[in-house]
Amino acid sequence: MSHDAAYWLQKIRALDLPARVKIMNVCGGHERSITLAGLRGALPDNIELIPGPGCPVCVCPEEDVYQAIQLALNEKIILVAFGDMLRVPVNVPRNEPRSLDAARAAGADIRPIASPTEAVQIARDNPDIAVVFFAAGFETTTAPVAAMLAAGVPSNLSVLLSGRLTWPAVAMLLEAGKPGFDALIAPGHVATVMGPEEWDFVTARHGLPAAVAGFTPESLLAATYSVLRQLQGERPFLDNCYPQLVRPGGNVSARRQLAQTMDVVDANWRGVGVIAASGFGIKPALAAHNARLRFPAYDDPARKRAGEMPPGCDCAKVVLGRIYPDQCRLYGRACTPRSPVGPCMVSDEGACRIWWASGIREAKVA
Incomplete structure (x- = not known):
């Protein structure tokens, strides 16, 4: 039996909770739903x-x-890439293109796509030109890329x-x-692909x-109630x-x-560092379709030293849940969706962009 948001809010407000409870929501889609639905303002003040x-x-x-x-x-x-990737800035001198959008303005043939099937179609339509699909994403985005490679x-x-x-x-x-944080809300779309057991x-x-949650306020509040009840009963599951x-x-x-198509490998996360067994790599059997091997001259290990966030950007702290978006020193000042300094202000799943879209326009820092 499903219940509406008001039902779950009433149940949450009736709980006898500690002075402060911090719940991390992992997913950018969750953050968008939470912020745009105003759930933070609807919950009791002691729930963060x-x-x-x-x-x-x-x-x-x-x-x-x-x-x-x-x-x-x-x-x-x-070069084709998911649309969000085109505006992600890199750290280069001012006279060089600092995003794929800027490279496209400088004459590069760069096209935004919404799905791997578009990449395949562009390659078929241009058989005499190499097509490179820059595929960034988590499991839900990577699984269709794997399906594309598996199909040939x-x-x-x-x-x-x-x-x-x-x-x-x-x-x-x-x-x-x-x-x-004291509890976790895990992403429903990732669990749909990989299974909820990953979060055990x-x-x-x-x-x-x-708790694994979907993307409606009702599902998110049901998950919030679940983890709060678990805290209250001291029986986590x-x-x-x-x-x-x-x-x-x-x-x-x-x-x-x-x-079938990918290995799990150690991987670098921007501003965070290398996390063991946290990335996907194309299997050796598919080396002919691995752009890193096809164009090895552009794989520059020395670049990793420059690969942190831009000066003054606190996006990495936002990503790790250590500060809120409006606690970044550049939020709403140098960094806005029109002119993003860091990647958190670029993507629809970036917390800074989400908070900006909800009407929070000023930084809380001095």
Whole structure:
């Protein structure tokens, strides 16, 4: 039986809770729903909802974006990427293109796409030109890329893969000592693909309440109520508050295609650093479609030293849930959606962009 948001709010307000409870929501889609629905203002004052590391655009390594820009500028190729990636800034001198959008303005053939099928179609339509698909994203975005590779792609199409798994960043936060939150709301769309079991470690290893949520205010409030009840009863477990789509084991076909085409590898997260076993790499059997191997001259390991956030940008702290977006020194000042300094202000899943869209326009810092 489903209940509306008012029902869950009433149940939450009736709980006898500690003075302060901090709940991290991992997913950028969750953060958008929470902020635009005004859930923070509707919940009791002692419940804090903290946005977490669930923005793939925000954590995509700067060196990968730079590599895509240089490839597009210096090779006779068509570069395609998901639309959000085109405005992500990199750290370069002012006279150089600092985003894929700027590289396109400088003459590179760069095209935004919404799905891997568009990349395949562009490659088929241009058989004499190399097409590079810059594919950044978490499991839900990477699974369709795996399906594309598993189905077979034109010989002129290669993938510059920057895929990440969601849970290792949360594991890193929990293993780094005091995590800064008391409970976790896990992303429903990732659990739909990978299965909810990926999040068992939160309760089993760290003793924190956890719940998988969908994207409606009702599902998010049901998950909030669940983790609060778990805290109150001191009996943490992983609750599935999105049973409509999340099933044990996840999507068997999608997981099989991921395993067939990709390996799990150590991966760099922008502003965070390398997290063990947190990324996807294209399997050696598909080397002909691996843009890193096809265009090795543009894979510059030295670039990682320049790959932090721009000077003054606190996006990494926002991603890790250590500060709120409006506590960044540049928020609403040098950094706005029209002229983003850091990636958190670029993507629709970036917490800074979401907060700006909700009407929060000024930084809280002095």
